[in-house]
Amino acid sequence: MSDADDNQYNYDYDLLYKLVLIGDSGVGKSNLLSRYSNNDFQINSKSTIGVEFATKAVKVDGKIIKAQIWDTAGQERYRAITKAYYRGAVGALIVYDITNTKTYENCSDWLNILSTNLENNDIVIGLIGNKKDLQHQRSVPIEEAQEFARNNQLLFTETSALSNENVEKAFTQLITTIYENSKHQTGIETLTKNNNGSIDAGNTVSLTKNNKEKKSSSSGECC
Amino acid sequence: MSTTEPSLKHNLKTTQDVEKLQNLLEILIQDIVIDHKNETLVPSSTLNQIKLDVDRSFNYIENATNKSLYKSLLKNTLNKVFEIKPKWFYYQGYHDIVAFFLYQLTYIENGTVQFKKCDNDRLLLYIIVFTENFLKDFMTKDLNNAMVYLNFIPKILKKYNMYNYQIFKNKPFYGSIANIITLFTHNISQQNIPIRLKIMSYLLESKNISFILVFYTKLISHFKLKIEERVLNNSDSGNDPLVLQSLINTLITDELDKIDLNELEKLLKESFDDMNSPKIQNIFKYSYENNGLLINFDYKREKIILKNTLLVAVNMIMLKKMTPDITSPYTFAGTVLTINNIHRLIRYYTLRYLK
Numbered sequence: 270m271s272d273a274d275d276n277q278y279n280y281d282y283d284l285l286y287k288l289v290l291i292g293d294s295g296v297g298k299s300n301l302l303s304r305y306s307n308n309d310f311q312i313n314s315k316s317t318i319g320v321e322f323a324t325k326a327v328k329v330d331g332k333i334i335k336a337q338i339w340d341t342a343g344q345e346r347y348r349a350i351t352k353a354y355y356r357g358a359v360g361a362l363i364v365y366d367i368t369n370t371k372t373y374e375n376c377s378d379w380l381n382i383l384s385t386n387l388e389n390n391d392i393v394i395g396l397i398g399n400k401k402d403l404q405h406q407r408s409v410p411i412e413e414a415q416e417f418a419r420n421n422q423l424l425f426t427e428t429s430a431l432s433n434e435n436v437e438k439a440f441t442q443l444i445t446t447i448y449e450n451s452k453h454q455t456g457i458e459t460l461t462k463n464n465n466g467s468i469d470a471g472n473t474v475s476l477t478k479n480n481k482e483k484k485s486s487s488s489g490e491c492c
Numbered sequence: 493m494s495t496t497e498p499s500l501k502h503n504l505k506t507t508q509d510v511e512k513l514q515n516l517l518e519i520l521i522q523d524i525v526i527d528h529k530n531e532t533l534v535p536s537s538t539l540n541q542i543k544l545d546v547d548r549s550f551n552y553i554e555n556a557t558n559k560s561l562y563k564s565l566l567k568n569t570l571n572k573v574f575e576i577k578p579k580w581f582y583y584q585g586y587h588d589i590v591a592f593f594l595y596q597l598t599y600i601e602n603g604t605v606q607f608k609k610c611d612n613d614r615l616l617l618y619i620i621v622f623t624e625n626f627l628k629d630f631m632t633k634d635l636n637n638a639m640v641y642l643n644f645i646p647k648i649l650k651k652y653n654m655y656n657y658q659i660f661k662n663k664p665f666y667g668s669i670a671n672i673i674t675l676f677t678h679n680i681s682q683q684n685i686p687i688r689l690k691i692m693s694y695l696l697e698s699k700n701i702s703f704i705l706v707f708y709t710k711l712i713s714h715f716k717l718k719i720e721e722r723v724l725n726n727s728d729s730g731n732d733p734l735v736l737q738s739l740i741n742t743l744i745t746d747e748l749d750k751i752d753l754n755e756l757e758k759l760l761k762e763s764f765d766d767m768n769s770p771k772i773q774n775i776f777k778y779s780y781e782n783n784g785l786l787i788n789f790d791y792k793r794e795k796i797i798l799k800n801t802l803l804v805a806v807n808m809i810m811l812k813k814m815t816p817d818i819t820s821p822y823t824f825a826g827t828v829l830t831i832n833n834i835h836r837l838i839r840y841y842t843l844r845y846l847k
Contacts, residue, residue, distance in 0.1 A: 285730075294584065295544040313551040316544070318585040318678055319669035322738055337735070344541060344584045346635050353666055354734060 282326055282335035286447055287357050288440075291379050292364035293372040294343030297399040300430035301364065302340045305440050310430055317342045320354050327441065329448045336444055352386045359451075360393045360443045365414075367398040367427065368406040373414065380421060393450060395424035395443045402429040509689040510596050514609060516696035517618040524621050526613070532578045534571055542570045545587040550595070552681050558600045565598070565605050566591050572616055573623070580623070580631035585674040589627070590619055592677040592688065626701045629785050630673050638673055639664050640781045641705060647775045648709040654716070656724055659733055667737025668708055671745060675704055684749045687756055694760040698767060702787040706772060707763040711744040714759055719743060778836060797837075804833045 290298045299317050303309045306323035322339045339358075341351035355361075363379045365372040376396060383394065396418045398409060411427060418425035424446060426439040534542075546567045553559040569590055574582060597608050597615055607615060629637040645665035650657045670678045676691050695703050712719065723729050723739045730736075748756075766772050782788050807830035814823045 294541060313548070315548050315551060315678070316584045316587070318588075318674060319666065320734075320738070322735070342584055346581065346583050346633075349635055349639060350666055350669060353664075357732075 282333040284332060284334045284448075286334055286336050286359050286444060288336055288338045288360040288362065288443065289355055289358045290338060290340045290362050290364060291351070291383070292343060292362075292397075293366070293369075293375050296343065296364045296366040296369070296372050297430050298340050298343065298364050301362075301397070301399060301428065301436060301439075302338055304430040304433055304436045306338065308433070310433070319347065319350055325440075327444055329445055330452075332448070334444055334448065336440065338440075348382065352382070355383065355386045356388065358387065358392060360395070360447050362395045362397050362439065362443060363423070364397045364399050365409065366400050367409045367411075367414075368400055368403045370408045373398070373409040376417070380423075391450065393424070393443055393447045394421075395426065395439060396421075397439055398425075398427040399430060401427045401434055402432045507686070507689075509686060509693060510608070513596060513689060513693050513696070516693060517622065520625060520696065521614075521617050521621045524617065526576060526617055526620060528576060530578060531575045534574045534578075538574055538582045539571065541582060541584065542567060542574075542587065545584055546570070549587055549591045557603065561600055561603075561605055562591070562594065562598075565594055569594060569616060569619065573620060576616075576620065577623075577631075580628075581633050583630055583635065583673065585670065585678060586623075586627065586630070588674040588677040588680070592680065592692070593619055593622070596685075596689065622696075625699075626675075626695065626786065627673075629701070629787075635673075637785055638669065640785060641672060641701075641787065642666060642668060643781060644702075644705050644775060644779075644787070645709055647779075648706060648772060649712060651771050651775065652709060652713040654713060659731065659736060663733055665737055666734060667739075667741040671708060671741065672704055676748070679745060679749075681749070686753060687748060687751065690753070690756055690760060694764060698764055700767065700787065702776060703763060703767050705787070706767045707760065708744075710759055710763045710766065711748060712740060715744055715747050718747065800833060800837045804830065804837055807833055 290302060292298055294316070299314055299321070300310055302321075302323055303311060306325045317340055320339055320341050322337060324335055324337050326333055326335045328334070339354045341347070341354060361383055363376050363383075365376050367373075380394070383392070384390075396414060398411070398414050414427075415425055417423075424439075424442050426435050426442065428435040428439050430436055546563050549566055550559050550562045553562060566587065570582070570587060573590070574580060594615070597610060597618070598605050599608065600606070610618070623631065629641070642664035645668055646657060646660040646663065649660065675695060676688055680688055691707065694707070695701070719740055722743060723736060729739055751759075776782055776787055807826065811823070811826050811830055814820070814826055818824055818827065
């Protein structure tokens with residue numbers, strides 16, 4: 270696995286993975302995404318209304334995987350809308366704030382929401398304890414979160430979007446696990462690009478695009 | 493986010509547009525007084541959500557003291573709104589709209605917030621009456637009404653002959669949610685304030701929230717070529733409606749920030765006219781999804797049913813008088829028209845029954 274922090278792969282890829290970022294309001298989902306996709310952190314971030322998305326391409330096992338990551342509003346009232354974006358997702362990161370116990374406790378609810386709204390049970394889910402830089406305000410012990418993740422078969426990482434600690438690792442771990450699972454289990458739903466450039470849901474199929482399809486300009490990046 | 497300091501702000505805020513906005517709000521609140529008798533404490537979950545959103549507001553103000561004053565004003569105003577209206581539910585994005593009004597109708601002088609031709613109570617009245625008239629549908633326990641609104645966007649797009657209608661057919665235009673429920677106030681910067689002011693004034697003049705839906709669709713229609721070039725004909729975008737909607741929304745939001753004010757005025761005026769045209773009105777008129785909502789236009793439902801029943805009856809009489817030859821173009825056209833009207837009537841009754 271090699272990380273690709275440049276965006277050159279965004280124009281040409283073998284696999285498309287749809288990922289969703291969920292969790293309570295204010296846990297730092299948008300900053301995690303902007304840190305991962307653009308290496309950017311906004312001290313003055315704004316609330317996410319509805320859903321926003323960004324893409325990033327990474328190379329795994331010689332294959333270019335384009336991660337299409339949907340960042341969703343945390344307020345409960347938006348669930349009717351955000352759950353429409355879960356369809357076709359092959360990975361999810363449930364984010365909580367390590368300084369806010371309530372956001373951690375609500376992770377069980379988020380897990381339930383995911384399981385009731387997904388058609389694909391093979392989805393890979395990661396639990397993310399964000400705001401790791403605020404150790405002095407920590408209220409969620411790492412051991413407890415690790416235990417919760419183990420019991421629910423979740424990946425687990427503590428991150429800091431502010432200091433850029435483990436952000437790349439959290440996303441990379443998720444993408445690699447999805448890829449490894451798809452290699453070993455036929456039938457996992459990933460998205461592949463067909464010859465017309467349109468995106469279809471289907472089995473993991475490697476695809477080599479024609480040269481003429483290669484793009485010279487960027488599109489589909491962060492909204 | 494803007495990096496412009498608010499030295500420019502005062503000039504912008506004292507433009508005729510702000511005065512116009514305030515005049516329209518004055519008309520809206522005429523003879524209305526706030527009823528304080530149902531005031532109750534706001535639930536802690538709402539207060540927490542308000543705090544989180546207030547903390548992330550006024551990013552376009554660089555002066556830390558001023559920003560802090562505005563945040564405090566916003567928090568107090570929002571808390572007061574929900575104390576007075578305990579049946580309303582706060583949604584993320586509502587704070588953007590309230591922040592917009594507060595910023596336009598106040599200024600900072602000698603380290604305190606000053607009100608423009610009003611006081612704190614009057615400003616609160618503006619916000620409550622505005623919410624009652626334009627945003628009440630979103631203040632319910634869930635955002636299902638917002639989904640109804642988003643369902644109308646593809647229908648209006650169809651009326652604008654957008655050929656990509658098929659992509660979005662029967663799907664709510666989820667991608668528009670941020671702009672629709674915040675009335676385009678979510679991405680405010682010092683530069684786009686004059687644009688947002690004009691939009692808000694036209695909305696107030698229109699007296700109906702459906703204006704925002706029509707204007708949003710008008711923007712899609714207006715930037716059609718750019719959308720085709722950068723989104724629809726771009727193989728990288730794929731054909732996932734959710735992706736396309738998000739990209740279209742991003743494109744029109746970006747383009748709107750760069751739009752010439754005269755061009756904007758023209759689009760707003762066209763949207764205003766379109767909103768009142770039969771072609772757009774019929775979308776709302778013949779739907780039962782919007783029953784009881786602010787986009788209902790106060791149609792007299794029984795009158796519509798009666799009118800359509802009569803229309804079908806007239807169609808049937810005319811058909812009877814025509815030659816019973818379906819190859820005749822008149823008979824054929826008449827038959828199609830009658831079937832269409834009967835279909836519309838059945839649909840109307842069925843929807844009412846289901847509702």
